[in-house]
Amino acid sequence: MGKSDALVFETKLHRPSKPGMDEGWRYLVLPKSVSDKLPRRGRTSVEGTLNGAPFVATLEPDGQLSHWLKVSKDLGEAAGASAGNTVTVQIAPVDREPEPDLPADLKTALAAAPAAKAVWDDTTTIARLDWIHWIETAKQAETRQRRVDSACDMLASGKKRVCCFDPSGYYSKSLSAPQAAE
Known part of the structure; x- marks a missing residue:
C-alpha cells in the first residue's frame, strides 16, 4: 500500500x-x-x-x-x-518500519548477553517491536523483569520471535484502547 x-x-x-x-x-x-x-x-x-x-x-x-x-x-x-x-x-x-527505541532495561540485559544480542540484531524490525511490546505490556515490575530475562534466554537459544504473545491483543486481551472519559 x-x-x-x-x-x-x-x-x-x-x-x-x-x-x-x-x-x-x-x-x-x-x-x-x-x-x-x-x-x-x-x-x-x-x-x-x-x-x-x-x-x-x-x-x-x-x-x-x-x-x-x-x-x-x-x-x-x-x-x-x-x-x-x-x-x-x-x-x-510507512514504507519502512522505523527501528524501535530499546527500553533501558532490555538494552542493559542484551549488552550483558552477547549471544542474545547477536540474535536480536539478526531479527526483523517487526519481531523487535513484538519483543519490546511483550516486555512493555507487563503490568508489574517483577513481571517485566521476568520478561526481560526470558527474552534474553529465548534469544540466546536462537528464538527470533517471542512465543505466546498475541500482538493484536485479541486472544490474550493484553492490549486495548484507553477507556473514554466522555
Whole structure:
C-alpha cells in the first residue's frame, strides 16, 4: 500500500479517562474496516494527516482486531481538534518500519548477553517491536523483569520471535484502547 492508497475516514476524538501525568493527549480508534486494510494487526507505523495536520505515528492494537492512535496535545492543536470532535484522518503505512527505541532495561540485559544480542540484531524490525511490546505490556515490575530475562534466554537459544504473545491483543486481551472519559 503506497501513499496513493491512503486510507481516509472520519472518527471521534476521545479524552482518556486515565491520562496519567500528561493531561493533554487524546486518542481515536480506527474503524475496523480501515484496520483490516493495514499490513498487520499489531503495532503499525503510519504517516498521515488529522484534519489536514501532518503526523507520523505508530498505531497501537486495540484488542478488538483494530487499532487506536494517541493524538498528542500538539497534533490536536495543529488539527484544531478537541475531545468529542469528529475528525478526518488520512493514513498510509510507512514504507519502512522505523527501528524501535530499546527500553533501558532490555538494552542493559542484551549488552550483558552477547549471544542474545547477536540474535536480536539478526531479527526483523517487526519481531523487535513484538519483543519490546511483550516486555512493555507487563503490568508489574517483577513481571517485566521476568520478561526481560526470558527474552534474553529465548534469544540466546536462537528464538527470533517471542512465543505466546498475541500482538493484536485479541486472544490474550493484553492490549486495548484507553477507556473514554466522555
